[in-house]
Amino acid sequence: MKTELTELLGIEYPIIQGGMAWVAEYHLAAAVSEAGGLGLIGAANAPADWVRDQVRQVKKLTDKPFGVNIMLMSPYADEVAKVIVEEGVPVVTTGAGDPEKYMKMWKDAGVKIIPVVASVALARRMERCGADAVVAEGTESGGHIGETTTLVLVPQVVDAVSIPVIAAGGIADGRGIAAAFMLGAKGVQMGTHFVATEECHVHQNYKDMILKAKDIDTRVTGRTTGHPVRALRNQMTKEYLKKEAEGASFEELEQLTLGGLRRAVVDGDVKTGSVMSGQSAGLVKEQMTCAQLIQKLVKETDALLKGTAFYE
């Protein structure tokens, strides 16, 4: 499965693990990188020293390439951006904003830059600013999302830029990966399936909820506040959507989600917590190790792509 992306990053398989807030810590990142993909540490809203420590820990567990995802709405984004350079992180991905102001610093330090985008316009801007690749993330994804589906977004981003495009959103098996290649992507980013792996440190209740989820089990809260977030439906999403429909204030709605991701991930409170997940939860049936998952994905994708133009 050699593509422009595996060449660019020096990895075996073109599979990137999403930089999920509270979920993507060093054990998961190291396991994915060791298995031949690209593991990511999700900096989310964490302070710079936490990120620095995570980077040092991941380096103890693997010599292979890994990355850090910076959530650009974080109050610590400026400091975390510097930690990337100071600690010699090989790859940075960004989400929930425009990373332009950091890109010169990262490029000068030789960091590979992969912004996550949900629109063609931002993909174009990122290429002009020197991005090495982009993740085109469809609305099927978990967490903070854009409007457009993966099937529609990926080929339009592929047509608009000449850097490699990585497809994300709704991909959890070899069929999704093969389809992403058909859309012109050179790799995929997956989040949800990696949450339900052995090495992922989220509470077992969180994993079980993903494993049991059906096709129609996610909800998007916050469409009216400008911060749409996809999560598995529970008491929190039900109350939130009811209040949102009644025209509740931003502050009142915020109260319902405050600390909710931490409660779900750490305490296993999957009733009032925020169980962020993509629509692909319906495709996730089995908990396995990261190596088993990546081998399964590669085998499935290989079988589908044999005899196609991709494998000439």
Ligand code: TUI
């Ligand atoms: O960032 C994500 N997914 C996330 S971040 C996150 S942490 C969080 N927790 C609670 C509430 C809100 C966030 C959870 N999930 N994905 C990448 C992504 N980026 N999706 C959409 C975007 C995006 C949206 C608008 C990127 C840029 C943008 O506008 C930037 C501009 O200036 O055009």
